[in-house]
Amino acid sequence: MENLNLEIITLITGVILVLIGIWGLLTQKNLIKIVIGFTLFDTGIHIIMVSIGYVKNRTAPIIDQSVNINDVGNSVVDPVPQALVLTAIVIGLGVTALMLTYVLKMYQKRKSLEINNYNDLKW
Amino acid sequence: MINLIIAIVIGVLILIMAIIAVHHKNIVVGIIAAGVVSLFASILYLLLAAPDVAMTEAAIGSGLSTIIFFYVLNKIKRQNG
Amino acid sequence: MVKNSLIFIVLIGFAVLLADLFVGFNGNTDLNTLANHYAVSGPEEVGSANLVTAVVVTYRGLDTLGEVTILFLAAAIVSFLLKVEAGASLNRKLRSTSEILDTASRILVPVIFLFGIYVFINGHLSPGGGFQGGAIIASGLVLMLLAQPAKEVGHKLITLVESISGISFVLIGVAGVLFAAGFLDNKLLSLGKFGTIFSAGVIPIIYIFVGLKVGAELSGIITNLHENQNEA
Numbered sequence: 406m407e408n409l410n411l412e413i414i415t416l417i418t419g420v421i422l423v424l425i426g427i428w429g430l431l432t433q434k435n436l437i438k439i440v441i442g443f444t445l446f447d448t449g450i451h452i453i454m455v456s457i458g459y460v461k462n463r464t465a466p467i468i469d470q471s472v473n474i475n476d477v478g479n480s481v482v483d484p485v486p487q488a489l490v491l492t493a494i495v496i497g498l499g500v501t502a503l504m505l506t507y508v509l510k511m512y513q514k515r516k517s518l519e520i521n522n523y524n525d526l527k528w
Numbered sequence: 529m530i531n532l533i534i535a536i537v538i539g540v541l542i543l544i545m546a547i548i549a550v551h552h553k554n555i556v557v558g559i560i561a562a563g564v565v566s567l568f569a570s571i572l573y574l575l576l577a578a579p580d581v582a583m584t585e586a587a588i589g590s591g592l593s594t595i596i597f598f599y600v601l602n603k604i605k606r607q608n609g
Numbered sequence: 610m611v612k613n614s615l616i617f618i619v620l621i622g623f624a625v626l627l628a629d630l631f632v633g634f635n636g637n638t639d640l641n642t643l644a645n646h647y648a649v650s651g652p653e654e655v656g657s658a659n660l661v662t663a664v665v666v667t668y669r670g671l672d673t674l675g676e677v678t679i680l681f682l683a684a685a686i687v688s689f690l691l692k693v694e695a696g697a698s699l700n701r702k703l704r705s706t707s708e709i710l711d712t713a714s715r716i717l718v719p720v721i722f723l724f725g726i727y728v729f730i731n732g733h734l735s736p737g738g739g740f741q742g743g744a745i746i747a748s749g750l751v752l753m754l755l756a757q758p759a760k761e762v763g764h765k766l767i768t769l770v771e772s773i774s775g776i777s778f779v780l781i782g783v784a785g786v787l788f789a790a791g792f793l794d795n796k797l798l799s800l801g802k803f804g805t806i807f808s809a810g811v812i813p814i815i816y817i818f819v820g821l822k823v824g825a826e827l828s829g830i831i832t833n834l835h836e837n838q839n840e841a
Contacts, residue, residue, distance in 0.1 A: 410532070412576070414539055416630060417539070422543065424620055425547060438558060444589075451569070453627075460638065460639065465577040465578065465736070466660035467660065478645050478648050481640075484663070484664050490581050491581055492740065494584045498592055498827070499679065502596050503683045503686055505600040508604075518604070580736050583737060584744065592831070599838060
C-alpha cells in the first residue's frame with residue numbers, strides 16, 4: 406500500500422483506458438462506435454503522458470504567490486508533457502471531426518454503418 | 529490522502545464509463561458516456577496539477593466533441609427516414 | 610474464433626508494451642534536466658508566469674505552428690467534404706426554440722465570447738491560452754446555433770479571421786528572425802515587468818492570434834456540420 410500514489414493510480418487508469426479503446430476499435434462493427442473507441446484511446450494516452458510528468462507534492466507550473474520565484478526548480482511539476490497534451494487534445498478534436506465527416510460521406514454513398522459492408526478492398 | 533481516494537473513485541468511474549461507451553447497444557448512450565469519460569479525465573488532470581490541460585479537456589473533450597458526434601448522428605438518422 | 614483470439618493477442622501485446630511504463634515506476638521525485646532548465650530559467654528568459662505557455666509559445670513555438678496547420682487542414686477538408694450549394698434553402702421544419710433558451714442565449718453568448726477572449730489574453734499569467742480560449746469561443750457559437758438554428762454565420766468572416774491571424778503568426782515569427790534571436794523569439798518586444806499583462810514580450814500577441822485562429826477553425830467545423838443538417 407505504501408507505494409500506491411496518485412501518479413501510479415492515474416497511470417494505470419490511462420493504460421486500461423487505452424486497452425479498452427483498442428478493444429473497441431477491434432471488436433465493434435459500427436463505424437461511429439469505432440470512432441468512439443478512438444477517442445477513448447486518445448484520452449488514455451493523454452492521461453498517461455500527464456501522469457508521467459507529475460512530481461510528488463508539487464504545484465502547477467504557474468508562478469504565483471504560492472511558488473517561491475528563487476526556488477521554482479523544486480516546487481513545480483514538469484511543464485513539457487502538459488504543453489504537448491494541451492495541443493494534442495485540440496488536434497484530437499480536429500481528427501475526430503475529420504473521421505466523422507468521412508463516416509457521414511461513407512453513409513451517404515452506401516447507406517450503411519456496418520464495417521462489414523465496406524469490403525471493396527477485400528481479396 | 530483525500531486526493532488518493534478521489535483519484536481511485538474517478539479512475540473506476542472512468543473505466544466503467546469507457547466500457548459502457550464501447551459496449552452499449554444504443555449509440556446515443558455511447559456518445560454521452562464518452563463525453564463523461566472526458567469530463568472525469570479533466571478532474572484527474574486537475575489532481576495531477578495540470579490546470580491548463582484540464583481546461584482544454586473540459587471545453588473540447590466533453591463539449592465540442594460530443595456536439596460534433598451528435599450533429600453527424602442526427603444527419604445520418606435523418607437520411608435514414 | 611480465430612479472430613477473437615487474434616484480438617486477444619493484440620490486446621495482450623499492447624498491455625505488455627504499456628506495462629513497461631509502470632512496472633518499476635514509483636513516481637518522480639525530481640524534474641529531469643530539460644524541465645529543470647525550463648522551470649529555473651524560464652521566468653527570466655521568457656518572462657511568462659505560466660510555464661506551460663512559455664513552452665508552448667516560445668521554446669516549442671515551431672511545433673505550435675505545425676499543430677495549428679494540422680488543425681487548419683482538418684477544418685479545410687471537413688468544409689470541402691460538407692460543402693452546401695450556395696442558395697440551398699432551409700427545407701426542414703424547425704421547431705421554434707423555447708423563450709427561455711432564446712433569451713438566455715442572447716445574454717450568455719456575448720459573455721462567453723468575452724470570457725474566451727479573457728482566457729487567451731491572460732494566457733501568460735493564469736491557466737489558459739489560445740487553445741482553450743478558441744475552444745470556449747467555439748462553444749459559445751454552439752450555444753448560439755442551438756438557440757437560433759436558422760441563423761447564418763458568415764463564412765467570409767470566419768475565413769478572414771482565420772487567414773489574417775495565421776499570416777500574422779508567421780510574420781511575427783519571421784520578424785523574430787530579422788530583429789531578435791530567431792524564429793518566434795519573444796524578445797521582439799521588451800519583456801516588461803514580470804507578472805503584469807504587458808509582459809513576456811510577444812507571447813500575449815502570438816497567443817491572441819493562436820486563439821483567434823483556433824476559434825475560427827473550430828467554428829468553421831461547427832458551422833459546416835450545422836449547415837449540412839439543414840440540407841436535405
